[in-house]
Amino acid sequence: MAPALTTDKAGPAEIADREPAAVRIENVHKSFGRPGAAQPVLDDISLEVRPGEFVCLLGASGCGKSTLLNLVAGLDRPTAGTIDVPGGRPALMFQEHALFPWLTAGRNIELALRLRGVPRPERRPEAERLLELVRLSGAYGKRVHELSGGMRQRVALARALAQDSQVLLMDEPFAALDAITRDVLHHELTRIWSETSLSVLFVTHNVREAVRLAERVVLLSSRPGRVARQWAVDIPQPRRIEDAAVADLSVEITEELRGEIRRHGQH
Amino acid sequence: MASTETGPLSTSGGPHDLAGLEAGLDALETVEVRRTPFAQVLLHKVLPPLTAVVLVLAVWKLLVVAEVTDDYKLPDPSAVWHSLEDLWLRGTLLDIVWTSVSRGLLGFAAALVLGTPLGLLVARVKFVRAALGPVLSGLQSLPSVAWVPAAVIWLGITDAAMYAVILLGAVPSIANGLVSGIDQVPPLYLRAGRTMGATGLRGARHVLLPAALPGYIAGLKQGWAFSWRSLMAAELIASSPDLGLGLGQYLENARTDSDMPGVLLGIILILFVGIAIDLAVFSPLERRVLRTRGLAAANR
Numbered sequence: 001m002a003p004a005l006t007t008d009k010a011g012p013a014e015i016a017d018r019e020p021a022a023v024r025i026e027n028v029h030k031s032f033g034r035p036g037a038a039q040p041v042l043d044d045i046s047l048e049v050r051p052g053e054f055v056c057l058l059g060a061s062g063c064g065k066s067t068l069l070n071l072v073a074g075l076d077r078p079t080a081g082t083i084d085v086p087g088g089r090p091a092l093m094f095q096e097h098a099l100f101p102w103l104t105a106g107r108n109i110e111l112a113l114r115l116r117g118v119p120r121p122e123r124r125p126e127a128e129r130l131l132e133l134v135r136l137s138g139a140y141g142k143r144v145h146e147l148s149g150g151m152r153q154r155v156a157l158a159r160a161l162a163q164d165s166q167v168l169l170m171d172e173p174f175a176a177l178d179a180i181t182r183d184v185l186h187h188e189l190t191r192i193w194s195e196t197s198l199s200v201l202f203v204t205h206n207v208r209e210a211v212r213l214a215e216r217v218v219l220l221s222s223r224p225g226r227v228a229r230q231w232a233v234d235i236p237q238p239r240r241i242e243d244a245a246v247a248d249l250s251v252e253i254t255e256e257l258r259g260e261i262r263r264h265g266q267h
Numbered sequence: 268m269a270s271t272e273t274g275p276l277s278t279s280g281g282p283h284d285l286a287g288l289e290a291g292l293d294a295l296e297t298v299e300v301r302r303t304p305f306a307q308v309l310l311h312k313v314l315p316p317l318t319a320v321v322l323v324l325a326v327w328k329l330l331v332v333a334e335v336t337d338d339y340k341l342p343d344p345s346a347v348w349h350s351l352e353d354l355w356l357r358g359t360l361l362d363i364v365w366t367s368v369s370r371g372l373l374g375f376a377a378a379l380v381l382g383t384p385l386g387l388l389v390a391r392v393k394f395v396r397a398a399l400g401p402v403l404s405g406l407q408s409l410p411s412v413a414w415v416p417a418a419v420i421w422l423g424i425t426d427a428a429m430y431a432v433i434l435l436g437a438v439p440s441i442a443n444g445l446v447s448g449i450d451q452v453p454p455l456y457l458r459a460g461r462t463m464g465a466t467g468l469r470g471a472r473h474v475l476l477p478a479a480l481p482g483y484i485a486g487l488k489q490g491w492a493f494s495w496r497s498l499m500a501a502e503l504i505a506s507s508p509d510l511g512l513g514l515g516q517y518l519e520n521a522r523t524d525s526d527m528p529g530v531l532l533g534i535i536l537i538l539f540v541g542i543a544i545d546l547a548v549f550s551p552l553e554r555r556v557l558r559t560r561g562l563a564a565a566n567r
Contacts, residue, residue, distance in 0.1 A: 094459065098456065098459035101559075101562075102556075102560055111473060115465055115473070136293075150292055151296070
């Protein structure tokens with residue numbers, strides 16, 4: 001099947017008029033450090049994620065992708081601009097699983113349910129259901145250190161889903177996994193995303209991963225981070241990371257990414 | 268179900284293929300946690316300290332046989348054993364030990380009640396940390412014997428003086444343990460907690476305190492050692508017939524009677540109680556907390 005893809009130059013205004021956004025980022029600036037000697041990290045970022053959309057944020061190191069995700073998660077505030085998440089606090093998954101080692105896998109999920117206000121008798125069955133969703137039915141009583149890296153990330157995904165947010169933010173969640181495990185988790189994530197109405201904002205530096213997963217890939221430039229270019233990925237799901245269409249678009253995006261990185265060598 | 272068979276690791280089939288792959292990965296990478304067999308515990312945990320004790324006794328006996336010094340300075344191990352038997356037969360052994368242990372435990376419990384909120388305050392309130400942090404660390408290096416004269420002048424030779432010395436010794440350890448426990452909580456846990464809505468008190472209860480538990484327990488363990496040490500110092504120096512006879516007083520009495528077997532017995536009993544409480548209470552607690560978190564050193 002030929003890769004049916006469209007590319008368009010960064011233009012947040014083009015998508016703004018259709019539906020209410022799940023995440024709306026408008027003219028966001030972020031600097032770190034003291035006023036006066038502040039280092040700009042994000043420079044005038046505008047970006048929207050539509051409800052149910054899967055967006056990958058792509059960029060080289062230092063482009064502020066994680067910073068942007070922290071801002072959307074509400075863990076930090078922008079220096080200027082606004083971030084609006086109408087559906088309430090988004091769930092966030094990290095590169096490290098961030099599961100609490102003093103709780104079992106099931107209890108980790110139940111804690112998220114409890115903090116969300118789910119009454120006690122409903123927590124256990126809900127946790128079991130979520131574990132089943134990530135295909136870890138037997139893991140309820142397992143301690144975090146008894147699980148493999150891939151299993152930990154699946155429990156972390158279940159815990160994030162337990163928050164019942166409409167938006168799931170993912171900060172390079174599979175970067176520390178081996179290729180085969182990552183491939184399996186890509187499949188699981190796509191499956192769960194298509195079964196729910198989740199909007200996903202997924203940060204990665206892996207171009208193939210971005211093309212494998214996303215409906216839209218947003219390339220950020222580095223230092224300070226700006227939206228450099230966007231691609232709509234029209235390759236039908238289920239995709240494979242080794243699909244020719246995925247490879248073709250990855251080559252194109254990688255070329256662009258290299259160009260962004262080269263620009264820094266010239267200064 | 269697979270459409271084309273391209274090899275055992277083919278992922279070209281449907282989701283069934285992947286499910287199988289996933290199950291394989293899970294099985295391959297799961298860490299198996301096994302309990303150590305009893306015989307191995309005996310061999311690695313019980314045998315070495317027993318050997319050490321036997322060696323010490325053997326050297327002691329040898330020195331006595333070789334008559335390196337006078338009998339009243341280095342009595343035969345059997346003389347110490349006779350002192351122990353004597354105490355036991357007179358029915359005072361358990362009284363003496365219990366007097367000290369109950370003082371120690373009560374003092375430790377009080378130190379726990381005072382030290383925990385103090386540690387929380389120092390860890391979480393910047394002003395309090397700046398004001399008290401250095402003092403707390405400094406107090407840890409002050410031998411608690413130094414407090415005995417002050418405590419005696421303030422409170423007389425009373426139980427209250429004993430408890431005061433215990434508190435001054437143990438509270439800083441417990442508070443410091445909690446502070447370092449909280450300081451060492453990975454920021455990632457706090458961020459994860461915040462994204463789930465665990466902020467403020469709920470954050471403290473569900474994330475911060477459980478995450479700080481290993482450091483806190485290390486502080487408790489050290490706090491107990493300090494309590495016990497402080498108490499023995501206090502009992503030795505501030506001994507009076509009005510107070511119940513504890514191990515420290517027993518030791519002091521033996522010294523005034525020039526009863527070397529009694530002195531050695533006193534030292535051995537103090538050591539024994541300190542080790543026994545650590546082994547019976549704090550070590551299992553610590554091991555359990557570390558093991559559930561996968562932090563225990565592999566049973567070495």
